[in-house]
Amino acid sequence: MYFIAIYPPQQIIDEVRVFKEDLAANYNNSKAIKNDAHITLFPPFSREVELESDIIDAFERIDTNIAPFEIELNGFASFPNPKNPVLFVQPEENAQLVDLYHRVKRQFNFSTYSFTPHMTIGYRDLSYENYLKVWEVYKNKSYKTKFIVDKILVLRHDGKWVPIAEKKLA
Numbered sequence: 001m002y003f004i005a006i007y008p009p010q011q012i013i014d015e016v017r018v019f020k021e022d023l024a025a026n027y028n029n030s031k032a033i034k035n036d037a038h039i040t041l042f043p044p045f046s047r048e049v050e051l052e053s054d055i056i057d058a059f060e061r062i063d064t065n066i067a068p069f070e071i072e073l074n075g076f077a078s079f080p081n082p083k084n085p086v087l088f089v090q091p092e093e094n095a096q097l098v099d100l101y102h103r104v105k106r107q108f109n110f111s112t113y114s115f116t117p118h119m120t121i122g123y124r125d126l127s128y129e130n131y132l133k134v135w136e137v138y139k140n141k142s143y144k145t146k147f148i149v150d151k152i153l154v155l156r157h158d159g160k161w162v163p164i165a166e167k168k169l170a
Contacts, residue, residue, distance in 0.1 A: 001157035002055055002164075004042040004104055006097075008119075008147045012073070013037045015145065016089055019121040019138075023087070027134045031124035035161060039071070039091065039117050041104045041152060052156070056165050058107045059154045065170040066103075068150035069096035073119065076138040078131070085131035087138060088118035100152070100169075 007013070016037035024030040047055055077090040091097065094117070101115045122134060151168045155161040 001044045001046055002052075002154060003040060003044040003161075004059065004108065004152060004154050005038040005040050006071075006100075006149050006152055007036065007038045008071075008073075012145055012147055015143075016119055016121060019089070019143075023122045023126070023134060027122070027126065027130040029122045029124075029126040029130060029134075031126075032120050032122055035120075037089070037119045037121075039097070039119060041101055042108045043111075043113055044157070045111060052164070055154065059165055059167065062107050062152070062167060063103045064100075064152065064167050066096065066099065068148050068169045069094070070146050070148055071097060072144070072146040074144050076121075076141055076143065077118070078135055078138075079116075080131070080135070082128050084123065085126055085128055086118075086120060087122035087126065087131065087134060088120045089143060091117045091119070097149070100149070104152070 013036045020032045024033055071094055072092040073089050074092050075090055077088060079086040097117055098115070122131070149169065151166050153163045154165045156164045
């Protein structure tokens, strides 16, 4: 499995981890703890390891000739799907982020998906009942921070997600 993402600085990863730990301790939701906070640009996909060089080649062809830009995280939002609810830290709307997504999609166009930028804090083993409880707490909870996006990463799943290549923004 592989995917392409933006990772914030370690300080923000640590801050977001506190929310994930709250969900694990108080709402029986621990799946999100396994992954560091990130914004997905291309969702996980399967490829044989022998074809990894093709993935790296396509990743290297992504046009990242754009200036580094700032993403502002502001509060929480959710996908309230009854079967698989998701709770996340919400980025402000950002034209440069959408542009970067489209640049990734030009090279990785073998699957269709909607792009709703977010940093997941609760999903998979979050029951709808617990989602409703946690959403009551988080819907008005304040969390604001920002960071500079200056690179993107491609990661491979080797028991955990491991970066295998990065590409700087120009």
